[in-house]
Amino acid sequence: MSFASLGLSDDIVRAVTELGYTEPTPIQTQAIPVVLSGRDLMGGAQTGTGKTAGFTLPILQRLSDRSVKGPSTGRPPVRALVLTPTRELAAQVEESVRNYGKYLKLTSMTMFGGVSINPQIKQLRSRVDILVATPGRLLDHIQQGTLDLSQVEILVLDEADRMLDMGFIRDIKKILALLPKDRQNLLFSATFSDEIKLLADSLLKSPELIEVARRNAAAETISQKIHPVDRDQKRQLLAHLIKQNNWFQVLVFTRTKHGANRLAEQLDKDGISALAIHGNKSQGARTRALAEFKEGTLQVLVATDIAARGIDIDQLPHVVNYELPNVPEDYVHRIGRTGRAGAVGEAVSLVCVDEKKLLADIERVMKRQIPSEVVPGFEPDPNAKPEPIQQRSGGGGGRQGQGRGAPRSGSSGAGAGQGGRTQSRQPAAQAGNHNSRSPAGGRRPTGRHH
Structure with missing residues (x-):
């Protein structure tokens, strides 16, 4: 054809x-x-x-x-x-x-x-x-x-x-x-x-x-894995995985803008180059971060869900859910940043006791159980008690010149991110450094489109 x-x-x-x-x-x-x-x-x-x-x-x-x-x-x-x-x-x-x-x-x-x-x-x-x-x-x-x-x-x-x-x-x-x-x-x-x-x-x-695919399904080329871990060990485990496996071009998802900033700063202190993108970042900062990430000079990009819409990178090898999303369908969108156009990708989720229900919701929506593997040295405490999960703070954030309505139920309150016109005007990247969109979004017509 x-x-x-x-x-x-x-x-x-x-x-x-x-x-x-x-x-x-x-x-x-x-x-x-x-x-x-x-x-x-x-x-x-x-x-x-x-x-x-x-x-x-x-x-x-x-x-x-x-x-x-x-x-x-x-x-x-x-x-x-x-x-x-x-x-x-x-x-x-x-x-x-x-x-x-x-x-x-x-x-x-x-x-x-x-x-x-x-x-x-x-x-x-x-x-x-x-x-x-x-x-x-x-x-x-x-x-x-x-x-x-x-x-x-x-x-x-x-x-x-x-x-x-x-x-x-x-x-x-x-x-x-x-x-x-x-x-x-x-x-x-x-x-x-x-x-x-x-x-x-x-x-x-x-x-x-x-x-062209089962509803709420991820590409078969994406290898998915869960690493159970205590909440206060997530950052150390992430740094361990990146260094131990020599990962580069790692897209990491957090629920909140504040969490993205904090994680990027901590990874930098661990000797891993990292930047955060979200709606509260200036347009110039987001553009620079995306450019460095696409060029491979930035090892880790930490993003919120909405901010990551439009990130389209050839052969992006690794996606990490530092925190599971509140909306199960967002998991599919997140890990879909890798494994594009038939390429092999890896999606890893760091899951603490607070997120067991979120994980169950994701597996129910996807109609499959995600393999789980405990990383030696990061075994979770079996007696740990779950704590309430902080709701995501606007995803891609900012007014973004879009949307007047409140988020629908199930979208985690402020997680509607760019949906609220009452939010402050915050510039965000115009995707000035995005790749040319091809029939498949950037390589051959086997995909990179949303």
């Missing part, structure tokens, strides 16, 4: 080929013909399967094949709208659009908060065919009268599960009310919760359902 055989134009196939990709992934093989046909689509795919190209390539094809609908007066119309939960993902999706559409006469832009709105207003005065945006900043533009969505032909909700986790449902409903009823709708989600199904039922018209 080739990209040309899926019905894509020579100009699109040329751009894809120049990026080094020749064969579509399963999600692309199934999704591209559906999107090209104009049908609504509900797509389920685990991270790293090439999902983004599954909708960007056919959208480029459809828009380039058709002229603008209806008379255009004043500001040129936005023809396709892609909503994403985080600014990093928005930047990466829009870069995909630019890379794949380099030989087409279509324009695109990103729109998110945490940065000045004025350059975005200026850009909207020119033609924008494809807009990739986070919900909160999009509604800011609507309120200021700088954006017209009345001629949108295609709507994409990307990472819909994360958007609901972050409390965006009210924003999404407001945006849907501004769109023309006659449009194509595409919804992509790594997991299909009851809330996602309800949203899909209200949004999609006789959709085609595509699932």
Whole structure:
């Protein structure tokens, strides 16, 4: 199967080929013909399967094949709208659009908060065919009268599960009310919760359902392991594992921004180069940390869940859950940073007595038991008593120019992170150092997409 055989134009196939990709992934093989046909689509795919190209390539094809609908007066119309939960993902999706559409006469832009709105207003005065945006900043533009969505032909909700986790449902409903009823709708989600199904039922018209992996499943190329350990020995065990196994490019997850900062500082003192990224870090600090991590000069990157959305690194070998997530589905997203595009990856979780219920929830959702191995010298105290778990403090954090709603139940309160518009304006990385998004997200079309 080739990209040309899926019905894509020579100009699109040329751009894809120049990026080094020749064969579509399963999600692309199934999704591209559906999107090209104009049908609504509900797509389920685990991270790293090439999902983004599954909708960007056919959208480029459809828009380039058709002229603008209806008379255009004043500001040129936005023809396709892609909503994403985080600014990093928005930047990466829009870069995909630019890379794949380099030989087409279509324009695109990103729109998110945490940065000045004025350059975005200026850009909207020119033609924008494809807009990739986070919900909160999009509604800011609507309120200021700088954006017209009345001629949108295609709507994409990307990472819909994360958007609901972050409390965006009210924003999404407001945006849907501004769109023309006659449009194509595409919804992509790594997991299909009851809330996602309800949203899909209200949004999609006789959709085609595509699932390329069992729901809430991790890639088979990821080796998963649990290391039981006392809570006050986690940092020492992590340092031991990194040094003993000579690990480099280790992505470590914590629940809170404060915890990420503290762990990065402690690892540095242990002689392991580490930096933290989260919403309270400046845009420059996040950009530098990501750049150093991708280049391999930074050994450990400590991240919160939301901040890690959009981290897309070739051959990332190690993911460590320093603390298990409060939401079981987040475990799948976390470990999906490794084992991408068929590469082998390793996911290790350090689990203390406080987290036994969280581990049970994860194994129930994944429908499998994760192998457990006690590391000699770090045997947990069998008489240790569990203590209450601190709730995550905003994940990717900051206002991020997104979201108005409170997080849905089950998303751990403030863990909605970027969902709350009452939070302070905190700049975050625009993913300026992210890799080019390819059909598979960066190498060959076997994945790196969310």
